Amino acid sequence: MTQSPEPTSPPATPTSTDVARLAGVSRATVSYVLNAQAAGRVSTRTQDRVRAAAEELGYVPHAAARTLRAGHSGLVLLTTPATPIPRIGALFGDFLMELQGALHQLGYTSVWHGPVAGAGEQAARAWAELRPAAVLALPGTGLTPSAVELLKRSGTRAVLTLGMQPVAGAHALLLDQEMLGARAGTHLLERGRRRIGVVMPTESGLDLFSVPRLAGVRAAATLETGTHVEPLTLDCTEESAAELAARWPRLGLDSLFAYNDEYAMLVMRAFQDAGLAIPGDLAIVGADDLLLARLLRPRLTSVHFDTIPTARIVGLVDRAIREPETAPETHQLTRVVVAARDSG
Structure with missing residues (x-):
């Protein structure tokens, strides 16, 4: 009678201590490098060594621990409208992709949140469950003043709208x-x-x-x-x-x-x-x-x-997260230009 093989234990999850030991640096140095805070603190050569050690061990920083250090999650939630982005317009879709890339460069994690049944506070409750540092509400996602207030009470540091009209309590990025x-x-x-x-x-x-x-x-x-x-x-x-x-x-x-x-x-x-x-x-x-x-x-x-540079928009998002008590601001993101050609 054959015996079943003994169950094997899952491999131990690598820690920042393991990365520090392999790279020959302190845990603080590992934290600076892997949380995009190494500029002016850690040499490029040491940064490369830390990243190589993390890759070799398969180490990924823990989001919850990063939240405790920073005081916020670093998550920027983009609310997805019911209408698919490509149908809204290719230019608008490209702009949003650039926005995500620029947020990543500043160390933020941007995620899309699919359409939510209902609007207002009902939608805001679903968004708040992820404890985002910021919510950027796109047109058609039903953001209301009461939803903004609920998000802020739940710990969201910045609420911004990207659309045609401002919403009370939120920073407004207007596309007229x-x-x-x-x-x-x-x-x-x-x-x-x-x-x-x-x-x-x-x-x-x-x-x-x-x-x-x-x-x-x-x-x-x-x-x-x-x-x-x-x-x-x-x-x-x-x-x-x-x-x-x-x-x-x-x-x-x-x-x-x-x-x-x-x-x-x-x-x-x-x-x-x-x-x-x-x-x-x-x-x-x-x-x-x-x-x-x-x-x-x-x-x-x-x-x-003719949209203002994406880096400037992300700068507004970053400042709103870092200074959550700032009064809501309204920014016109665009000027409108006609490319006159042969059809009219």
């Missing part, structure tokens, strides 16, 4: 969608266009962006006499774009702000297939200034946010 729409409208008006269609995507969640963009176009149009602005609902399908192209001559419009470059490319192809000349029969303006916008023929005119 109405300004973007106004700039698109002004550009078309300056080129003699007076009857402007505005694409309103039917995709769930995009009304957070499309509604203020429409308001911006309308605000620009009020400055000129004899103007007309008409919202045009559009599915993100070739069939919907073809239907719009078929009825375009009956609409009596001379230009189109197409929400973003992706929708602009969709309708441009449909209009050209229908025999409409761009910009002869209509001018088209997109948004985000994607590379593909420059490769189209005619090249697509596009509006984009």
Whole structure:
């Protein structure tokens, strides 16, 4: 009768003491190096030796211990909206990726928190369970003043919003969608266009962006006499774009702000297939200034946010964490620029 092999004990978890012994340094030196606090304290050669020892042993710093030393978790929680980031806009998605990288450079750990059922305090309770040092709430995640207060009572040192409107009690990083729409409208008006269609995507969640963009176009149009602005609902399908192209001559419009470059490319192809000349029969303006916008023929005119450097934004986040008693501040992150090309 064969005997079952004796269960083996799991290997001992390496500690910072083990790393210090292998590298020939003190535990304090290990802590400085592995917690991104070695600048000006530990030579580059010693830092390399500590990292090599940690890698050889498979040592990973303990997040809870780091929290005790720093007084906060070092976790920056990014609340994910219900609408996928790529559908909001490629430029916005790229900006968020850069933001995560810059936070990492300062020693913070950024994590995405998936959509939460409910909003306000209900969502804030789910976020607070992770005890983040900061919460950066994206558009559409339901942050409210009472949710901000709950997060702060739970130990979150900084609450920031990234969106169109500030929320009481939180620092606000503003991306003015109405300004973007106004700039698109002004550009078309300056080129003699007076009857402007505005694409309103039917995709769930995009009304957070499309509604203020429409308001911006309308605000620009009020400055000129004899103007007309008409919202045009559009599915993100070739069939919907073809239907719009078929009825375009009956609409009596001379230009189109197409929400973003992706929708602009969709309708441009449909209009050209229908025999409409761009910009002869209509001018088209997109948004985000994607590379593909420059490769189209005619090249697509596009509006984009000229965002302030990501390092400066992360500096604001870092200061808000280090100085939690600072009164909420509002920062305009962008200026709006038109890349004028051939389509309008």
